[in-house]
Amino acid sequence: MTDNPQGPTTGLTPHLQIGDARASEAIDFYIKAFGATEQARMVAEDGKRLMHAHLHVNGASLMLHDEFPEYVGPADQDSGPPRGQTLHLQVDDADAWYARAVAAGATATMPPDDMFWGDRYGQLVDPYGFRWSIGSPLNKG
Template sequence: MKVVNPYLNFNGNTEEVFNFYKSVFGGEFAMLMRFKDIPAEATQDQAGEGCADAGVPAGEENGIMHIALPIGSSILMGTDVTSNMPQVDHGNGISLTLSAESREEADRVFNALAEGGKIQMPMQDMFWGDYYGMLTDKFGIQWMMNYSTQW
């Protein structure tokens, strides 16, 4: 296994979320597909529950079926959950951990993600030798930022 890529689900605001992350991390979307882009010939088995022939609710055709934003050697991916599917309840069961290449990069990304969110632990030198902080962004996603000179 080379890399683990997180896949995030949102209740209809994936485009807003990923445009925010794009403004923080830069780059371009490697993929952006909307529900309306599913080919008419796609079957429910191919498209998945809640898509195309399975019935995307009226007014949700422009929702994000799949989006991918490369960040370093990883890809952050996501989708909208349509209103006819179980809705997402963001919990605290997962955090996305970022490893910065410098203290300056760690501070820049941490502060950008914290805008409108909540800082649990500000960036600081830790007893194990790293520069580290934790936050929950304005979309309810938990992030851990780390800068280490040890690896």
């Protein structure tokens, strides 16, 4: 994928909703934890919440925004942490990426280990409740 400031023209881009008006804080975390680069940030009319942010993480796009409860119905509101999904990063060194994320504030849930499918693989949870898996090939040659 080539680096396009407007974002990808194909593919799938995760778009995360961050609760408690912490999207700006989340951007800082993703920069520290995963080496993200910020591509765009748009503040809402209230001057406080982010209505859109676009990051690049390891060559892929990640979008996020603050929560806007005034625009969602009761079925969309959930008081618990995000669940049912995992964001996966395929990287060159799973141990180094994992350690950097934990140092930045992620919670270690499954330290990297050698897996039967041929990856060094681990999982962690970021400060906003999102689960991330990090993997790198065991056979790099």
